[in-house]
Amino acid sequence: MKLSIIGSGYVGLTTGACFAEAGHHVLCVDSDAEKVNSLKAGEIPIFEPGLEALVKKNVAARRLGFTTSTEEGVDHGEVLFIAVPTPPLEDGSVDLSYMEKVAREIAQHLSSYRVIVDKSTVPVRTGEQVARTIREHARPGVEFDVVSNPEFLREGSAVADLMKPDRIVIGGNSDRALALMQKIYEPFMAPVLVTDINSAELIKHAANSFLALKISYINALAEICEVSGADVKKVAEGIGADRRIGRGFLNAGLGYGGSCFPKDIAAFIAISEQCGQPFELLKEVQRINDRQLNRFLDGIREALGTMTGKKVAVWGLSFKPHTDDVRASVAVELVERLVAEGALVSAYDPKAMSKVQELPVAAKIRLAASALDAAKDADVLVLATEWPEFASADLEALRSTMNSPLIFDGRNLLDPLAVRDFGFQYRGIGRGNVAERG
Template identity: 45%
Template sequence: MNILIIGTGYVGATTAMVFAESGWQVTGLDVDARKIEQLKQGRLHFHEPGLEALIDKHVRSGRLLFTTDKESAIAGHDVIFICVGTPSRPDGSADLRYIQQVAEDIGCSMNGYKLVVTKSTVPVGTQEQVTTWIRAAQRQPHPFDVASNPEFLREGKAVEDALHPDRIVIGTDSAKAKEQLLTLYQSFQCPRIVTTSRTAELIKYASNAFLATKISYMNELAKLCDVVNVNVNEVAQGMGLDPRIGPSFLQAGLGYGGSCFPKDVSELVMTAKEQEVHLRILEQVMEVNATQYAYLLDKARTRLGDFANKNIAILGLAFKPDTDDIREAPALRMIHDLLLEQANVKLFDPVATLPAQPSYEAVTVCSLAEEALHDADAVILCTEWTAFGQLDWTNLKSLLRQLNFFDGRNMMDAQVMRGLGFYYRGIGNEH
């Protein structure tokens, strides 16, 4: 089977790589000619450790091709994966305009049986909509199936997750589609769940919403830990040893961000409201996450008195390490509030960059951490890049005007930092 991947962003590029690595012939299709030209040269247009080398490997071997010619690409492939974005609308619901456009393109260019697989994260019931859109756009009636095959990739760990998935979920009521998808994934050693398309779609949202709930739960608990003189990291360690809970996503900090958790939780809440169901726990998860950054900012404000004319060094912009993704990054909210309060903000991130917007023109973007730290009244760590833990704080502290360190990821050793003379505050580790 030859595979067509429509959309060459984070999900599409990774999906194309993993099928090529599994031995299939793969073509990536995108309307963005600039991205396609880069990919044809084996270069990635976003940061994801290890992915570019594998893309380049399969481009060189000829197993992975890229094109902007949608009519020929759709006509020439029998298995088509939809991997385009589903951003949030202002009300929190998923915007399916790109899914609909792709479905209509497939219908227009269809020349025989096609298996269309939605890998994009989509609301419950989207498979039926895709079927309707394709059928309405057909110039001639051709048979096709639409299946759901959600992705479970972590940014920064996408290669590992794609090559060694913990499960594969297939949603379809077609025996033919089921057989083809199981064949595509035959080399993977992990559980395979074959269910209805609606169930597959909900599994994706439910998974991300549950992980987001763990994060917000620990962030709420961290506030209590600060008051009762308990270290939240030790609490998390003790909790995580229970196999029913597990250690993942129990780290208190500034909250979650990125392209998945914020929009997926929001969309699940909106889907429920449309059915007149209130997911009250998830509504609170969203509220906790939206305000969590302010908890650390309040600690800094209390220490400094106010931020007016204070030099604030922000370490880390990306919502998590090993990615350049700044969507819904807590650091952006932090910077916004600091600028409103007339702070002088310097920023350093090893990979991520600020968007070119007038609201960020006052931020001094530094090429080295040392530049950001120079003459700082306070350091606020927003992303737990490994490089920040490897900095020589014994020597770097001489660059600062005041030794105030606010750790939004509880990355540093509190005792070590205080031993160096820093006024150190994290989240849930006050003692």
């Protein structure tokens, strides 16, 4: 099938590449000319495992192309996926101006039947709004349908998630559009859930909110573990083994960040308030999340006496491992707050260094060449993103390069007993006194 994706960022580009891999002919549209030019030149603007090979393979097979022209996109695809940003406004509600702009652009070029798919994460009832905008700006009589098809991929494993999804959610009320959508997803052999548009839109916010709830739940438990001498990792294992609960998203740490969870939880709270049914539970989820970084920084400050002039090594800057995405990264916020308190920060990330260089904080820290280099002469090592390579660090070399043997592990990645054997003092999140117990 001929498909167009409007907005070729983390979601759009990866989705486009996977659709092409499934045999569709895909045109990826993006208004960022620099991005499109680099894609045309064979450069992939983001890091996502397996993406580069997939893009190159499908470009070579002439199933994947790039353009800045929405008109070309509308002309090419029988189905048009919108994957543009839906950032938060000051009050937490969703800025739908990108969606609206694309809807108007599509409308202007519509000349025959098209299915327009909201792939971006949008508030319930946005599909109705998009349909109204298109109707208003399209030439009279032109046929189209709007469908909701929320995306559940995880950055860091987006290609695998798209190629083998747990489920596909398609919300729509036109048989013609639903039949085309089902055909697109046939090669993926995944369970398809067909709903009305509003339910599909709500499923996305409800899913992300539930995952955030699990994270805040385990983080709140971690606080209890800390004061009661229990180990939150064991507690997570114990409750996660129950199939009704599941082990996923029960990792205590610095809290959730990234371009989705914080904005989606804020959006769902705003949506619930707009509907007159305030979702109070989610406000507590947010509060617990906000507390995590404060508590962690309090611990570091207390251990060092003061932050001023202290050398702090930070391992990990991306918002999670296996991605270069630093948008709303808790690790970056941690660095900013350390710098604001007068600490001298050396930081390293396996993939995100070039994205960090674009941030204002980059000018105020030392960007190290390796994890060990970041730790040179450090008074404390802070682990902020759980990249696997940090778990297998050479602890002997680390011990001898640091000024003081102190580790704050914000992701509970390291083995407290192993690091203690190398003479380190270790502080994780909710690990009770594991390192002392031996």
